[in-house]
Amino acid sequence: METQRAKEIAASPVMANVTYNGTRVYIQSVDERKETARIFPLDQPEREQEVPLHALVEH
Template identity: 45%
Template sequence: MDSGRAQEIIDAITMINVKYHGFPVYLKEINEENNTAVVFPLDEMDHEQEVDLMGLFEDGP
């Protein structure tokens, strides 16, 4: 996923489904310097992690 689309998802009013290597995650913030995002799994909201943007995919239509 490119950083522009990731930021659009963060700024969206409605929830947009995103997966990181098949696992549903919530995008919290983007770090454009190193092409990463801070995310947390939807089933473990206290488990934040920094992941590569290229592992993120929008899920749905």
């Protein structure tokens, strides 16, 4: 996923269909410098993690 699109999704009040390794996730924030995002699975908000932007897929 491109950095700008990830930032748009993170800032939007509308839920986007984004997956990481096949699991639907919520993007909390984006770090442009490191090209990563803080995410968590929709059904497990306690499993927050930092992942590379290129690993996120918008459907």
